[in-house]
Amino acid sequence: MKFARDTWLIFQRQTQLLLRNPVWVFVGVFQPVMYLLLFAPLLKPALNAPTQAAAYKIFVPGLLVLLAIFGGLFQGFGLIAELRAGVIERSRVTPISRLALLLGRSLRDVVSLMVQAVIITLLALIFDLRVFIGDLLLAYLMLALIALMTSAVSYGVALKVKSEDALAPLMNTVAQPVLLLSGILLPLTFAPGWLQGIANWNPFSWAVDGTRALFAGDLGSDKVWQGLSITAVLAALGVYWAARQFARSVR
Amino acid sequence: MIETRGLRKSFRSRAGRETKTVDAVRGVDLDVAKGEIFGFLGPNGAGKTTTLRMLATLIEPDGGEATIAGADLRKDPAEVRRRIGYVPQGGSTWDESTAREELVLHARMYGISKADAQRRAARALDAFQLTEYADRKCKTYSGGQRRRVEIALGIIHEPKIVFLDEPTTGLDPQSRAHMWDEIRRLRADGMTVFITTHYLDEADALCDRIAIMDNGEVVAEGTPTELKREISGDVVLVGLDLAATPQAAQTLDGEPYVNKLETIDEGGLRLYVDEGATAIPQVLRRLDHAGLELRSIELHRPSLDDVFLTKTGRSLRES
Numbered sequence: 276m277k278f279a280r281d282t283w284l285i286f287q288r289q290t291q292l293l294l295r296n297p298v299w300v301f302v303g304v305f306q307p308v309m310y311l312l313l314f315a316p317l318l319k320p321a322l323n324a325p326t327q328a329a330a331y332k333i334f335v336p337g338l339l340v341l342l343a344i345f346g347g348l349f350q351g352f353g354l355i356a357e358l359r360a361g362v363i364e365r366s367r368v369t370p371i372s373r374l375a376l377l378l379g380r381s382l383r384d385v386v387s388l389m390v391q392a393v394i395i396t397l398l399a400l401i402f403d404l405r406v407f408i409g410d411l412l413l414a415y416l417m418l419a420l421i422a423l424m425t426s427a428v429s430y431g432v433a434l435k436v437k438s439e440d441a442l443a444p445l446m447n448t449v450a451q452p453v454l455l456l457s458g459i460l461l462p463l464t465f466a467p468g469w470l471q472g473i474a475n476w477n478p479f480s481w482a483v484d485g486t487r488a489l490f491a492g493d494l495g496s497d498k499v500w501q502g503l504s505i506t507a508v509l510a511a512l513g514v515y516w517a518a519r520q521f522a523r524s525v526r
Numbered sequence: 527m528i529e530t531r532g533l534r535k536s537f538r539s540r541a542g543r544e545t546k547t548v549d550a551v552r553g554v555d556l557d558v559a560k561g562e563i564f565g566f567l568g569p570n571g572a573g574k575t576t577t578l579r580m581l582a583t584l585i586e587p588d589g590g591e592a593t594i595a596g597a598d599l600r601k602d603p604a605e606v607r608r609r610i611g612y613v614p615q616g617g618s619t620w621d622e623s624t625a626r627e628e629l630v631l632h633a634r635m636y637g638i639s640k641a642d643a644q645r646r647a648a649r650a651l652d653a654f655q656l657t658e659y660a661d662r663k664c665k666t667y668s669g670g671q672r673r674r675v676e677i678a679l680g681i682i683h684e685p686k687i688v689f690l691d692e693p694t695t696g697l698d699p700q701s702r703a704h705m706w707d708e709i710r711r712l713r714a715d716g717m718t719v720f721i722t723t724h725y726l727d728e729a730d731a732l733c734d735r736i737a738i739m740d741n742g743e744v745v746a747e748g749t750p751t752e753l754k755r756e757i758s759g760d761v762v763l764v765g766l767d768l769a770a771t772p773q774a775a776q777t778l779d780g781e782p783y784v785n786k787l788e789t790i791d792e793g794g795l796r797l798y799v800d801e802g803a804t805a806i807p808q809v810l811r812r813l814d815h816a817g818l819e820l821r822s823i824e825l826h827r828p829s830l831d832d833v834f835l836t837k838t839g840r841s842l843r844e845s
Contacts, residue, residue: 277637284634292622361618365679368582368612369635370604 281372285379293387303346303391307338311398314460322462328403335399336414336486337459339392343418344453344479346388347425348446351433354380358437373522377430381514384426385419392418407492413499414489420506421482424513431517457483481505527687527718528558528581532590534742535576550576552742553590558720558735560686563713565733566722567830569842573742574722575615575691581720582612582689595686595718608636611680615691618676621665625656625675628664629682636683643682650678654708670701677708681717688712690721694728706732726830726842738834745837750830757828757836759785760802762809765822768793777816783808794821802826 293299315334316327324330357363366376392415396406406414429446436442454460456470457479463471474480485502493499533554536547551573558564566574580587581594583603592599595609619628629647634640651657654674664672673693680688693709694702709732712719723729729736730750738746738753746753766774771793778795779787783805786798799805802825813820826832834842 281635284631288627288631291627292620295622357620360620361614361616362620364584364614365612365618365632366635367584368607368610369632370607370637371635 278372278375281375282379282382284371285375286382287379289380289383290386293383303342303387304394307342307391307395308398310338311335311395311402315402326403328405331399331402331404332406332490333462333487334460335395335404336490337457337462337483339395339414339418340421340457340479340483340486341454341459342391342395343388343421344425345450346391347384347422347427348429348450350380350384350426351429351442351446352439354430354433355437355439355442358433374518377427377518377521378514380430381423381426381517385422388418388422389415404490406490407494410489410492410494413494413503414486417482417486417489417503417506420503420510421479424506424510427510427513427517431513431520434517434520453477453479456480459483462487478505478509527560528556528564528592528594528720530554530556530581530590530592533577533580533587533592534589535573535580535585535587549742551580551587554739554744556737556744556747558687558718560718561713561716562734563709563719563721563732565729565736566720566739567724567726567729567736567834567842568722568739569724572739574724574739577739578612578689578691578720578722582610583607584612608683609686611683611685611688613676613680613688613690613693615695617672618679619664619672621663623664624661625651625664625667625678626660628675629678632679633682638683646682650682653711654678668701670697670704673697673701673705674708677705677712681712685717687718687720690719692722692724694723694725702728724842726834730830736830738830738837740834740838746833753830753833754828757798757832759798759800759828760805761826761828761832762797762799762802762805763790763822763824763826764795764797764809764813764820765824766794766818766820770818770820771795773816774813774818774820777812777818778809781808781812 315331318324318330318334319327322330322333324333354363396411432445433442436445456474456477458474463474463480466474481502482505484498488496488498533551534549535551536549539546539548554577566577568574576585579585581592581599583599583606587600594606597605597609599606626647629650630643633643633646638646651660654677656671656674656678659667659671664675667675677690677693680690690709694705697705709719709721721733733750735749736747736753737744764774771789774795775787775789778784778797783799784797785800788796790796797805797809806823806825810823831842
């Protein structure tokens with residue numbers, strides 16, 4: 276009860292601050308929209324897709340997963356700014372739940388990702404993308420789990436390194452191979468065997484496959500439950516690890 | 527209100543390949559009474575902030591024990607948190623928030639209901655004369671205003687003790703005087719106030735009792751008056767050229783009215799005497815006889831800096 280209240284308190288505060296600066300919402304949507312408008316048209320011929328809508332069915336899920344990964348991974352910067360301003364230290368001397376300090380922030384990130392995802396999905400509808408609503412909601416669940424995990428991990432790492440200068444290269448180094456090995460921009464069906472072999476060890480690759488299957492309306496596909504299970508386990512592990520960082524350094 | 531025994535903390539720092547252990551706090555015993563302003567005076571790096579952060583549950587002590595407002599620091603830090611307020615040195619407000627939002631949020635972090643938190647915030651804003659700016663973003667505040675918001679945050683849940691880490695550092699003289707009044711007001715409200723400072727005048731004017739800290743240890747403790755009384759008599763500062771200093775020292779050493787004589791590195795002497803007013807004419811006469819020319823002569827009532835000097839061998843102004 277206290278935990279839920281504390282989490283809600285932090286969530287409210289963080290959301291309020293985010294809304295006060297709507298430019299971030301714009302920036303968050305601007306980039307993916309650029310991909311949608313300027314990159315996606317190349318895909319129909321490149322993927323040999325029969326229609327533009329078919330190309331979008333492959334590209335949009337990848338784009339959303341990309342957004343979830345990157346949106347989450349870079350949240351740590353905000354925490355470092357808060358550490359520097361003394362806001363975290365101020366919270367630490369209160370009896371507020373340590374897990375709530377983390378989860379309130381991560382849930383804010385999940386919700387803001389959801390808003391972006393909905394905007395992008397709506398835009399894609401204009402380009403004749405058609406998705407079954409039930410499948411779409413499951414895909415959103417997958418995205419939420421990914422964002423929860425990446426943002427929690429990012430906060431945990433931020434608490435450990437405590438400096439933007441260390442966090443930026445670290446996150447980029449992690450994000451790049453994850454991105455390339457997940458078949459986000461182009462499906463890995465084109466990849467040579469060795470590359471696919473490595474990608475099989477990338478959990479995000481499973482998440483992308485699962486999300487694509489959902490967008491294709493293939494709810495029964497094994498990829499769906501596999502992707503969801505893997506992201507759920509990773510999200511739980513990520514939150515657990517980050518919560519321990521909070522509990523330790525924020526005792 | 528605060529009782530500590532043998533509180534200590536060391537940090538490991540890595541320089542290149544070597545790891546060094548720095549004993550930041552080496553066994554601090556303190557007794558702070560209810561309703562007093564207790565000051566922790568010492569140079570930067572003396573261990574004041576580390577001790578304060580230990581008492582405020584922010585870092586775990588390596589050893590020793592402490593009871594704070596009746597709660598055991600080692601066994602029940604959560605209970606200590608409920609009973610204390612803490613105002614960190616480097617600020618604690620967010621640029622994009624308003625003072626009112628910060629106060630309401632902070633009160634609610636203590637489990638206070640929303641309605642009550644809003645009432646408390648309004649009252650605190652009023653008490654700290656911030657109502658006018660209450661709904662502007664913190665980044666628009668002056669240094670003094672922002673510090674007042676931070677103090678208001680520290681006491682929004684009406685703690686028994688509030689810890690203020692260097693509350694006036696970086697403030698202009700006027701804001702500083704204002705802040706002293708605020709701190710006295712906290713005491714008048716029955717709160718115990720624990721501050722750290724490296725300003726001598728602040729410790730002297732504001733604190734009921736002080737502990738002087740140097741190199742991780744408390745070297746003296748008492749009321750400012752008591753501490754200064756330990757340094758018997760006055761101090762006469764004799765300004766001399768470096769070349770003339772040794773001869774002047776020889777001349778004045780052993781004079782009956784000089785209790786203690788120290789040479790100043792840059793030239794000159796520091797004489798500890800019982801009565802400055804009668805010592806000065808005699809000093810002038812002796813030096814004149816010896817044909818020594820002096821540049822200046824000053825009479826000092828003992829200050830906390832002299833206390834620091836006699837305890838540590840250094841001046842607080844120099845360190």
